[in-house]
Amino acid sequence: MGLSVNNNTAAYNTYRNLTTTQGQLSKSLEKLSSGYRINRAADDAAGLAISEGLRSQIQGLTQATRNSQDAINVVQTAEGALSESTSILQRMRTLAVQASSQGSINDDAKGNIQSEVVQLKAELDRIATTTKFNGKALLDGTFNSTFQVGANAGETIAVNVGGAMSASGLGVNGVDMTAVGAYTNGAAAAGKVSTANATSAANSELTITGVAGATFASTGATVSAFQGLKGSISFGGKTFDLGSVDYSGVTTTADALTKLNDSAKTALGLTGTAPFTSTQTTLVFQVNEAVTGYTGTAGAALSDSAANVDNATPVFAAGTGASDAITALDKAIKTVSTTRANLGAVQNRLEHTIANLGTATENLTASESSIRDVDMANEMTKFTSKQILAQAGTAMLAQAKNLPQSVLSLLQG
Incomplete structure (x- = not known):
């Protein structure tokens, strides 16, 4: 190769190699500092995805x-x-x-x-x-x-x-330890006063205890019969004494029944329609066929306000006693x-x-690590190699730039 001063080819070659080494050294430093083999898509496009x-x-x-x-x-x-x-x-x-x-x-x-x-x-x-x-x-x-x-x-x-x-x-909201089972309309409660709201032991809202039989005249119920009622009725932990009703001024059995119903509702806290269903508009007492001197139908109500009440679903259905x-x-x-x-x-x-x-x-983390994480030992080996090459390249570039000075010897001779 001839001597020239315009183009130092050896220096160019050394500089190119040094630039490549510096780029590789920079990438190696990036991997070592980040811990990742892939820092950008260009490092490994498929691996990145x-x-x-x-x-x-x-x-x-x-x-x-x-x-x-x-x-x-x-x-x-x-x-x-x-x-x-x-x-x-x-x-x-x-x-x-x-x-x-x-x-x-x-x-x-x-x-x-x-x-x-x-x-x-x-x-x-x-x-x-x-x-x-x-x-x-x-x-x-x-x-x-x-x-x-x-x-x-x-x-x-x-x-x-x-x-x-x-x-x-x-299903335990109706549990009532004071309940003993309700009277059933008809012979089961013969001689007693029952209610149309207490139709069976397994389907009751009200419990009547100790009710004495009432004697009615052959023509039907009388005010005096209501006045002779004794015993009590319990509901929701409250008790109503049947003999506590004041019938002063009452002249008809209809008024007597109204007085009895209203007094019981007040004593038991049964105001309004609660706890009855939509077909149960009032607390209704009734007499049974076996009551002395009463010739009505078994279980017939003394008030027509009990319409459809026997077919209603009691709200207090579970309140049938401790057993x-x-x-x-x-x-x-x-x-x-x-x-x-x-x-x-x-x-x-x-x-x-x-x-x-x-x-x-x-x-999955192990799999991701094998693709993306850098092998520190292997990368450190590469880094050391590139570092040595960078130092060598720098030294050789210094030597290469001095090569044209040999032309001076020719010029001085």
């Missing part, structure tokens, strides 16, 4: 794990509250067994037992109403939701608490226990879900 897809899966699985844990927290909150509901129902059942012992429990004791039962039912309702998770009611019968437990659409688990866990929802309360409470306890068992099964499933999500996250 694959790793981004894996990252989406990993982040989705991580959130799904948190969602699953939230689901467990919801289930534990509901089950914890139901545990206390079970304790309440067990206590109510114990009281029902106690109240069923007719030989050792009098009416006053039953009233005291019923007072506790009323408070326990109120607490059942409070628990069912106030048990919430992030503002969502869990035990009022409305909670039926799904939880996203996977990284992809449709990967959900449903959690359904079931029906309302309130006293009415469990029936045991049956109702057994059913309620079974309902709550079944609900708790279902929630426990869901919680076990969710725990397995979380374990599976953890394994999947670990494996």
Whole structure:
């Protein structure tokens, strides 16, 4: 190669190699400082696309794990509250067994037992109403939701608490330890005064105890017959004495019946139409066929305001006494226990879900790491090599730039 001063080819060649080495050294430094083999799409276009897809899966699985844990927290909150509901129902059942012992429990004791039962039912309702998770009611019968437990659409688990866990929802709102079963229209209550709202022991709203038979004249009921009524009627923990009605100024049996009905409604707190259904417009007393001197139809009402009342569904249908309360409470306890068992099964499933999500996250993270993360040892080896080449290239560039000076020797000679 000839000597020239206009173009130092050796220097150009050295500079080009040095520039390439510097670029490689810079990329190596970037990988070592970031920890990633792929910092931009140009580093590995296909690898970047694959790793981004894996990252989406990993982040989705991580959130799904948190969602699953939230689901467990919801289930534990509901089950914890139901545990206390079970304790309440067990206590109510114990009281029902106690109240069923007719030989050792009098009416006053039953009233005291019923007072506790009323408070326990109120607490059942409070628990069912106030048990919430992030503002969502869990035990009022409305909670039926799904939880996203996977990284992809449709990967959900449903959690359904079931029906309302309130006293009415469990069928124990009508439990009344003071009830002994209602009189049935006809011979079963012969010689007694009954009501059209108390048609059978299993379907009653009112309980009449100790009612003396009333004697009517052969022409039918008289005001004096109403005045001779004795005994009491109980409802919702309140008692009405049949002999306490003031019939002053009453001249007809219709007025006497109205007075009796109104007095009973006031004493028992049955104002307005409650607790009767739409076809039950008033509290109606009636006499039965076997009453002395009464020739009417068995169970015929003394007032026509009882129309269709026998076909109505009583609101207080479960209030049939301590013995029936045991049956109702057994059913309620079974309902709550079944609900708790279902929630426990869901919680076990969710725990397995979380374990599976953890394994999947670990494996996908390993896959993403193998594509995107830099091998520090290998990259450090490359970095050292490029660093040496950069130093050598710098030194050689210094030498190459001095090559044209040899031309001066020719010029000086």
